[in-house]
Amino acid sequence: MNNNLINILKKELRELFRDKKSLAMMLVIPIFIPLIVIGMSALFEAQMNKSIDEYNKIGFAYEMDAVEENIAKEMNIEVIKGKKEELKQKLDEKEIYLYVTKEDNKYIINSNSSEASTYAINLIEMYYNTYKEYLQRNYLQENNFDSEKILNIITVEKNIEEKENFAANYIKNYAFLFIVMAITVSATYPATDTTAGERERGTLETLLTFPIKSKDIIIGKFLGVTISSIITGIVSLILAIISLAVAQNMFSIYEGLDIMFSLSSIVFAIVVIIAISFFISGLCISIASTSKTFKEAQSALTPLTFISFFPGMIAFMLNVTGTPLLSIIPFLNFTVIFTDINNGSIDVLNIILMIISTIIYISIIFAYIIKQYKSEKVLFAK
DSSP states (O other), X not given: OOHHHHHHHHHHHHHHHHOHHHHIIIIIGGGHHHHXXXXXXXXXXXXXXXXXXXXXXXXXXXXXXXXXXXXXXXXXXXXXXXXXXXXXXXXXXXXXXXXXXXXXTEEEEEOOSOHHHHHHHHHHHHXXXXXXXXXXXXXXXXXXXXXXXXXXXXXXXXXXXXXSOHHHHHHHHHHHHHHHHHHHHHHHHHHHIIIIIHHHHTHHHHHHTSSOOHHHHHHHHHHHHHHHHHHHHHHXXXXXXXXXXXXXXXXXXXTTOXXXXXXXXXXXXXXXXXXXXXXXXXXXXXXXXXXXXXXXXXXXXXXXXXXXXXXXXXXXXXXXXXXXXXXXXXXXXXXXXHHHHHXXXXXXXXXXXXXXXXXXXXXXXXXXXXXXXXXXTTTTOO
């Protein structure tokens, strides 16, 4: 690294750490990570520990026999009897969560699409499965069949080794998606300020009076923005780890589970964060460099925040796993590889392909930008 490049980098870092807006982007945005982890943990806790009293009011538009009423009592179902029209009105007024009508031996569950109704449907299905099993046993016994032998002709046992649960994996992966967004947002402002902002203030012209190559100027600015992004990413990761530790002690859904990142997953997560920071910073510098004003650069960079987030979100929701091909697709590769790392599947080949492809993309971007700067079309565009 030559002296001119070092001097440019020092200048960029000084301005970065003196500027309150840049510091806010770099250090304040990661504070949202704990809010996401704690908030989503509380949401999962509320969903998984939902009280039966919140969805057990069920209407029955027919005469229940003694067995049904006994099963309903054992399952803590609050039975609301009435005619179909009356129960439909109660459902519309949210006094009950569903009602059941009967046609011969067919039971029809009538409900709406509310969250409480979903729980109520599961409850009533368990109720009728229990009632059906009673009727089956009773029928077989009346006809001198061995009900146990017939109904339990096969047995199924579960032997599932659960190291993590859905909630933990979902929250950790979602937190990483927000880290990607935080990195992108933190790179946007300094990239805009150091390119379009300096052009608007006229300081780029002053900088060009010194015997410094255009390549050194661009790379120096790029490294300054990248360092800012890496700091944001690592601070976000640290806050995510701390938040997970706090959540594990606060919420019962994590009881008995080791939800923390392993040492190897932390190391590889940092590698992914560094790769993202280089890639995003390169894109931000390249886009902002071709803009004429600070405001124009901000407008041009705004879609990048969503572009960096949504491919990973889609892959995460579809449970896409890493492959060599996906490892070279921008934006998508970072989330897919991190998801694999989080699930304990570390594929070194995919990580190497991600790093190599990121270097290639950045090289292509900067070859174009440096060419533009050499011709001074970008620097003095009006």
